[in-house]
Amino acid sequence: MTALVALIRAQRLATLAAVFAALSFVLPLGFSAKGQALHWPNVAGPFVFACCGLFTALLAVLRPPRRLAPVLGFALLGALAALAPLILLATDVAAALDAATWRSGFWCYTFALACLGVTTVRRLAALEPGGGFSAALSAYGTPLLFGAWVIVLWQLLVRAFDVPQVLLPAPSAVWRALWASFGVLAGDFEQTVLHAVLIGLVAGSALGFVVGVLIDRSAFLQRGLLPLAALASTVPLVGIAPIMVMWFGFDWHSKAAVVVVMTFFPMLVNTLAGLAGHWSLKRHTAGGHVDNLTGEFAPICQHVTAEQVDLHALMAPAFLGKRQNNRFGQWQCHSCRGRKAFIFRS
């Protein structure tokens, strides 16, 4: 007895799910026009899944699993339990009900389902990531399961309350529309992504990168152009769209132009941050050092040119995007075969 109380106390949410699932078998799901009460056994298909739901909820109270396979099986059982009201809503039983009102039994089961959903998500999230597969499953499976439960409850509530489609369509209606207009959407995809986005992205980021390098190389431009670029970047880019349509016409050129403008500033800002912030540091790691006499950067040995150092330093921040955290750096010249270590002074 005390063991059972301890179990219930440890699994409050699952207990709640079990109690409400059991209640839904007692209370009426709804009333037909003649006044006859509808119970789970009256509908064959959903009945099986509702039994599965009750079983899952009881199982959840009894055994909190820790390993991957039971947790997955538990999530699967929960998914089966969700099928009961979904099928019930989709069949014509729902249409025969009195004014399509759902009674206490239905709401009890929905609440139990919500509790069950939270429990499954919680258990999958609590899974200790062991190997590669289970870690990936925990990282990607948890948000997917969470999203699936949100969609299930969305579908249930929208259909049960009979929310007008103008306000909020049920996920099933969205899916049907997606499937029916697949050809049109594929054409839209080609127009938007393949023409406007890809071309605009390549052009915009290339432009941002080149301008970023130019600004970085010239102190005059850095002081002159940056404040103006900051000012220009506060312009809300939605407003640029009508101007671009006016200039480039209604075809994809105008859309690509908007994409160019939108990708230009982030690329410019990040290129500058990558170049300027760690410029001296990167030069060090790329094989340069501060010359003691002139105070300028110079290659560390005669086998590399200053341009090579700069190129190496230029590529590293833009593509790796990693900060050099340690203050010690090593660089090896392949000709000298000698490793030279040095300490950075910040």
Added chain:
Amino acid sequence: MAATEARRGAAGALWFRAAPVLAVLGVVLVLWYALAVWLNAPQVIERTLSAQPGWGAIDLLRGAWAMDRPVLPAPHQIALDLVGSIVDWPLDSPRNLLFHAAVTSAATLLGFAMGTLLGAVLAVAIVHSRTLDRSLFPWIIASQTVPVLAIAPIIIVILGSMGMTGTFPKAIISMYLCFFPVAVALVKGLRSPGVIETELLHTYAASKPQAFWKLRVPASLPFLFPALRVGIAAGLVGAIVGELPTGAQAGLGARLLTGSYYGNTVQIWSALVMSALLGLALTGLVALAERLLTPGGRR
């Protein structure tokens, strides 16, 4: 560089800073005027100059820079339209750009407040619950991949059917853009205290709320304020987007929309400049708050 700068006087230092900006600004203006001539010339020639024979380059320039509905308005036209709308009309007139700026900034500020609150609540919940961190956080990131232009009409229709119109739906859209940077930065900031700090509080036998308010919240401030600056700029974009499908009554977005309906390019450009100025002012406001609230100022 620092040594040479120190040798100059105060006026010299100012000139040293302002000169490149002014030079680049001058080049941009010259290019703009040239581009205006190049883009407007065909229409000017077709509409006015073809009627009067023997026109010269001066006539072309004068025409291109003073067109009624130019392809690219000259800077002075935009400036005149902007100043004219503020000076010539009373503050509550729909022809005054300050009126529209006030409408938009009301929606932006309300949305910014709601978005900051939502982002903070989400961040605190995510930091304290492993389940939410794993299940909800990826969806918060995914929420920003949905284009706000597509969300805006949906929100306006749903809230409109509930009888809510005006500022509130726009503020919701603005909130949708605002909460994201705040939530992400706060999650990062609340987790920023290291092992040493956490263990120090542990040796003081600090309770969980104490550790939260005395360690995590102060540690998150340097992360919070840059996010707020990004958030309020995003919120302004959200409010403007929210004004587009409402049928263009008031606000900078409505001004942009009517401008593009009637092909009134000068109006579009002046509304754009006004919204850039508004964005600058709002960001400046947050930067000011940062300077006042963060000990030691901006980092």
